[in-house]
Every structure is written in C-alpha cells, then in structure tokens.
Amino acid sequence: MAEPFFALSGYDSQGDSPGSEPENGRPQKFPVPSLLRSLLSEHLDPGYAAAAARREQGPATPAPGARLAGWAWQAVAAVLVTTVFAVAVDQARSGASGEHAAQQMLAANVRSEEAATSRLADKRDTYANRVDDLRRHRLADDSQGQRVLAGLDELGVVAASTRVSGPGLIVTVTDPGVGRNLSDASKQRVSGSQQIILDRDLQLVVNSLWASGAEAIAVGDVRIGPNVTIRQAGGAILVDNKPISSPYTVQAIGSPDALRDAFDRSPGLYRLRLLEMSYGVGVRVDGRRSADLTLPAGSVRDIRFAAQVGAS
Structure with a gap:
C-alpha cells in the first residue's frame, strides 16, 4: 500500500514492526489502527457480516419446546387482549x-315538577279570582267604590294582571326546521343553521305590535307585561321562563284595521318577510274583528320598591 496510508495509520514504512528495536534514535511507533485505516480497509459492519454468515448457514430450526413455549405466549397474549376488549365493552354498556x-329519572322529575307548578298556578288563579270577586262585591255599592274599581281595571290592563277579551290581530x-342547541341569542344566523326564529325576532314583533297600537299582547298563551322577558335558552325560546315552540303565536288586542295597517309598515313584519324569503319561515297575519281573542292574565310579582317617574 502507498506510504501515505502507513503514515496515517501509525506504521513505519521503513520496516518498523511490533517489537523491533528503535534505530538511529528514531521513536518506536506502535501499530494502533486509526479510524481512517478502519474506514478504508473494513467496508462492511461486523453486524452485517454476522447476519450474512447466519443466512448462509440457513435458518436454525427451533427446538420443539421453544416452539411450544412461543405458541403458549401467543395464546396468553390473545386471551389478555380479548379480556381487555370484553371488559371495555361491558363498561361501555353499563x-x-x-x-x-x-x-329517564331527570325527565320524570321535570314532568313531576311541571305538574306541581301547573297545580300551584291553578290554585293561585283561583284565589286571585276569589279576591277579585270579593273586592268588586264590596266596592260596587257606592259611586266612590265604582271609581276605584274603574281605576283598578285600567291599571290591571296596563299591568297585564287581568284577563282581557276583544278583537285584534294574530x-x-x-x-x-328543528332548532339546534344554541347557547345564547347572540349567535348570528348562518346559512345551513336549522335555528331560524330567535328571541330577538319575537321581541321585534312584540315591540312593533305595541307601536302599532296594541292594548294587550300574549306570546304563546303567555301574557306580556312588566318584567316579562323573551329570551333564548338552548334550542328553546322562553317567555316569562315558560318554553314555547313552533309555531309561535303572537296575539294582540286592538282595532284590527288600525293594527294591520300599522303593522304592515313595521320593522317586525319586514324582518319576518325577510326570513320568509331567505329561510322559508312561515308567516301568517290574521285579523279578528269579533271579540273572540282572549288573553290570559299575566303573573303578578310583588313590588317592594317603587318611585314615581318625574317625582322630585
């Protein structure tokens, strides 16, 4: 091999060999293989060489005991995997x-509470009607009492605390479609959403009817009065915390012709017509000239603090 290779490898090209004596004071060089020499001379990794040798010898035939042991371990692993899957399926089913x-238990509790609430509401209405009858019986004897009753009736209509009947608009x-589970009313209406009618739409309709001259309004058989809200809760619309569903019916008592003329030019009907053209919402406006609209009395809340508007 060329001399530069031996110079790099640590060998002396002049004949130095292991165990030879130094000549002419020259330092003795020991045969220490260098990384460069091993890279140039050994082109195959020892592991590859061993693998090639085993391949030339042929596959070793395992002993019968080792073969049975391998099968046994495979069977144990299969049993363990099957057991794990069976336990997971059982837990999922349970x-x-x-x-x-x-x-089912929560649904039963909700139905029970709704029935109890309905019974209590009926009892409250019965007691309220009894109190109203007694009050009218005692105040209707003189002129001053009649004036008081007239004032109470007028305030009852404004406060939505009495049942009213008359002509109007429906x-x-x-x-x-069926509404999605929206968390609040602030979510924008997007294309493809099944929740079309939102609480703000009904709020706009109610406000438009008030502005059109309605004297009393009910949404879904719930009277609209002071402290009554229309809001979104999930996929349902709550009116005074009572859920209503489609079709949504808004009843307004007043002059049918005047209500119809004013409501036709209101923002509420414009919004409904836009939803009708864009999403296929059904909109129907019916006028009732006869006194066949009856709106129930609204819930009366206790007033703890009050102040006259504009009072000094």
Missing part, C-alpha cells in the same frame, strides 16, 4: 345504561 336511567310564525 355506562350507557346508567346514563339512560339518569336521563301573527303566526312557523320555524321550518
């Missing part, structure tokens, strides 16, 4: 059955 049972809005 969890689903428990969730279903919890849902606005029916039908949602074309």
Whole structure:
C-alpha cells in the first residue's frame, strides 16, 4: 500500500514492526489502527457480516419446546387482549345504561315538577279570582267604590294582571326546521343553521305590535307585561321562563284595521318577510274583528320598591 496510508495509520514504512528495536534514535511507533485505516480497509459492519454468515448457514430450526413455549405466549397474549376488549365493552354498556336511567329519572322529575307548578298556578288563579270577586262585591255599592274599581281595571290592563277579551290581530310564525342547541341569542344566523326564529325576532314583533297600537299582547298563551322577558335558552325560546315552540303565536288586542295597517309598515313584519324569503319561515297575519281573542292574565310579582317617574 502507498506510504501515505502507513503514515496515517501509525506504521513505519521503513520496516518498523511490533517489537523491533528503535534505530538511529528514531521513536518506536506502535501499530494502533486509526479510524481512517478502519474506514478504508473494513467496508462492511461486523453486524452485517454476522447476519450474512447466519443466512448462509440457513435458518436454525427451533427446538420443539421453544416452539411450544412461543405458541403458549401467543395464546396468553390473545386471551389478555380479548379480556381487555370484553371488559371495555361491558363498561361501555353499563355506562350507557346508567346514563339512560339518569336521563329517564331527570325527565320524570321535570314532568313531576311541571305538574306541581301547573297545580300551584291553578290554585293561585283561583284565589286571585276569589279576591277579585270579593273586592268588586264590596266596592260596587257606592259611586266612590265604582271609581276605584274603574281605576283598578285600567291599571290591571296596563299591568297585564287581568284577563282581557276583544278583537285584534294574530301573527303566526312557523320555524321550518328543528332548532339546534344554541347557547345564547347572540349567535348570528348562518346559512345551513336549522335555528331560524330567535328571541330577538319575537321581541321585534312584540315591540312593533305595541307601536302599532296594541292594548294587550300574549306570546304563546303567555301574557306580556312588566318584567316579562323573551329570551333564548338552548334550542328553546322562553317567555316569562315558560318554553314555547313552533309555531309561535303572537296575539294582540286592538282595532284590527288600525293594527294591520300599522303593522304592515313595521320593522317586525319586514324582518319576518325577510326570513320568509331567505329561510322559508312561515308567516301568517290574521285579523279578528269579533271579540273572540282572549288573553290570559299575566303573573303578578310583588313590588317592594317603587318611585314615581318625574317625582322630585
């Protein structure tokens, strides 16, 4: 091999060999293989060489005991995997059955509470009617009492605390699809959303009817009065915390012709017509000339603090 290679490898090209004596004072060089020499001379990794040798010898035939042991370990692994999957499926089924049972229990509790609330509301209405009858019986004997009753009736209409009947207008809005579970009313209406009618739409209709001259309004058989709100809660619309569903019916008592003329030019009807053209919402406006509209009395709340507007 060329001399530069031996110079790099640590060997002396003049004949130095392991164990030789130094000549002419020259330092002795030991045969220490360098990385460069191993790279130039050994082109194959020892591991590859060993693998090639085993391949030339042929595959070693495992002993019968080792083969049986391998099969046994494979069977144990298969049993363990099957057991894990069986336990997971059983837990999933038990969890689903428990969730279903919890849902059934919650639904039963909701129905029970709704029935109790309905009974209490009927009892409250009965007592309120009895109090009203006694008050009218005692105040209707003289002229001063009659004036007091007239004032109470007028205030009762304004406060929506008494049932009223008369002609008016009925606005029916039908949602074309089942509503999604929206968390609040601030979410914008987007294309493809199944929740079309939102609380702000009904609020605009109610405000437009008030501005058109309505004397009393009810949404879904819930009287609109002081402290009554229309808001979104999930996929339902709550009127005074009572859920209503499509079709949404808004009843307004007043002069049918005047209400119809003013409501036709109101922002509420413009919004409904836009929803009708864009999303297929059903909109129907019916006038009732006869006194066949009856709006229920609204819930009366206790007033703890009050102040006259404009009082010094």
